[in-house]
Amino acid sequence: MNKKRLKLACLLFALTFLVGAAFAATNGALVFGGTVRINNVATVQEARLEFISVNTHQAPGRTASIIEENGRKRLNFEIVRNWPPSPSPGGADVPPPPISFEIENTGSVAVELSNFDIIEGEPFYTITLFRRRADGVHVGVALPLTIAPGEVLSGTLDYWISPNYFPEEFDELVFTASMALNYHQAR
Numbered sequence: 001m002n003k004k005r006l007k008l009a010c011l012l013f014a015l016t017f018l019v020g021a022a023f024a025a026t027n028g029a030l031v032f033g034g035t036v037r038i039n040n041v042a043t044v045q046e047a048r049l050e051f052i053s054v055n056t057h058q059a060p061g062r063t064a065s066i067i068e069e070n071g072r073k074r075l076n077f078e079i080v081r082n083w084p085p086s087p088s089p090g091g092a093d094v095p096p097p098p099i100s101f102e103i104e105n106t107g108s109v110a111v112e113l114s115n116f117d118i119i120e121g122e123p124f125y126t127i128t129l130f131r132r133r134a135d136g137v138h139v140g141v142a143l144p145l146t147i148a149p150g151e152v153l154s155g156t157l158d159y160w161i162s163p164n165y166f167p168e169e170f171d172e173l174v175f176t177a178s179m180a181l182n183y184h185q186a187r
Contacts, residue, residue, distance in 0.1 A: 045143040047185040049147060051075050057097045064099050074119060075101060079159050081173045098156040102179060105147045110186040113145045121177025129155045139172035146186045 017020055050073040056062040061151040064077035077099055116127060129145065131153055138154065147153060159175065 039089055045109045045185070046107040047109050047111045049103060049105050049111045049113060049181050049183045051181070052102050052104045052106075052152070054099065054101045059097055061097060064101075072180055074178055075157075076176070076178045077157070078174060078176045081175070082171070082187050098158040100154065101155050102142050102152055102154050103147075104152045105149050108149055110148050111183045112141060112186040113147060114182045114184070116142055117180045117182045119178040119180055122177065123177075124175060125159045125177070127155055127157055129153050142152070147183075 051066045054064045054066055054075060054077075056064050056077075060078040062077070063083070066073055066075055068074075103113075124180065129141050129143070130147075131141045132138055133149075141153070145153075
């Protein structure tokens with residue numbers, strides 16, 4: 001019986017020695033049939049793109065804000081048109097400056113911006129995005145667009161309404177809209 005125990009002890013020692021030698025010979029990762037990993041550090045990556053600022057340029061009849069709902073930031077804006085339109089110094093009804101905004105990739109991986117989700121309101125506006133080049137010049141970019149972690153893009157939102165959309169007479173028309181960013185992790 002002692003010979004059996006001695007053989008078993010020698011076998012366990014040899015097995016322990018071989019496993020230790022195998023681990024020492026690897027570069028830090030020892031895999032047993034794909035189920036057990038040693039020294040495997042998984043990096044948590046987060047894809048997150050969000051609105052960080054909005055500016056109406058103090059144009060009368062325009063308000064805008066960024067709100068967070070269910071962990072997702074969205075841009076809300078409202079435009080009020082009065083009748084009769086207030087003429088500019090030149091006599092024509094000149095629209096006020098566009099609403100400007102900035103979006104930033106606040107995550108840890110590159111994301112691809114596909115489009116803007118219209119959550120509420122009518123799409124009576126055009127959106128133009130700008131990326132700053134190394135020389136500081138802003139250039140227009142098209143969607144889809146890959147945005148690196150920490151990168152900030154600026155954009156403008158021009159609200160256009162066809163005169164055919166206006167009723168014959170009105171005192172005040174209010175247009176409200178809300179939009180969010182539609183993006184995913186870049187491949």
